[in-house]
Amino acid sequence: SSGINAEYGGPLAKEFDGFLKMKEKECTENGEVFSGTIQPWDIYHYMQLTVKEQYSVDQELLKQYFPIDTVTKGLLEIYQRIFNLRFEKISEPAAWHADASLHSVFDATSGQFLGQFYMDLHPREGKYGHAAVFGLQPSVALPTGDRQPAVCALVCNFTAPTADKPALLTHGP
Numbered sequence: 001s002s003g004i005n006a007e008y009g010g011p012l013a014k015e016f017d018g019f020l021k022m023k024e025k026e027c028t029e030n031g032e033v034f035s036g037t038i039q040p041w042d043i044y045h046y047m048q049l050t051v052k053e054q055y056s057v058d059q060e061l062l063k064q065y066f067p068i069d070t071v072t073k074g075l076l077e078i079y080q081r082i083f084n085l086r087f088e089k090i091s092e093p094a095a096w097h098a099d100a101s102l103h104s105v106f107d108a109t110s111g112q113f114l115g116q117f118y119m120d121l122h123p124r125e126g127k128y129g130h131a132a133v134f135g136l137q138p139s140v141a142l143p144t145g146d147r148q149p150a151v152c153a154l155v156c157n158f159t160a161p162t163a164d165k166p167a168l169l170t171h172g173p
Contacts, residue, residue: 019046063168068121068158071169076103084108090116097124099160100153115139115150122160122167131156 019038023046027034038046051057076087086106093102100120106113118136120127132155139150161167 015050018050019043022046022049059170062171066169066171068161068167068169072119072121080108085114086111093118096120097127099124113149115152117151118153119156120153121156121158123157127157128155129157 016038019042020036023038023042024034024036026032048059052059079085080087084107086108088104088106090102090104093100095102095118097120099122100118102116102118104113105115105117123129134153134155135150136153137148137151140148142148158169159167
């Protein structure tokens with residue numbers, strides 16, 4: 001049993017014991033030596049296998065319900081509601097690439113301009129290869145008493161949609 005089992009016990013221990021059994025079975029089937037432990041890099045694989053085998057959830061089929069445009073629109077609506085913000089997409093923004101969009105952020109009650117954020121969601125040659133948020137300009141108090149607005153960039157690498165195929169996101173960890 002893995003160290004996590006001993007440390008947390010209960011349902012987590014039961015789940016990790018299941019992961020260990022799956023790993024042992026895979027190792028046996030593949031002619032590999034079973035170490036008797038679950039490594040951090042094993043967890044996602046065995047979580048997905050558990051969902052598929054025990055609950056008959058196929059992530060590939062589930063993806064059709066998560067087109068990136070719908071998910072992005074929904075997330076932006078949720079953020080606006082939760083944080084009392086209003087986002088306005090800027091048409092034809094000055095950006096490093098035509099795929100990057102720019103959004104202004106306002107306090108939904110007062111209408112005060114708070115800052116802007118870029119979204120650059122799809123991969124391309126020469127682009128940063130991981131997902132990250134980059135602060136481009138911090139919000140600071142200016143000597144005049146005004147506030148310099150914050151600007152950041154959300155950079156991701158989600159598959160881009162094509163004319164005949166939408167970009168689909170997976171649901172899960």
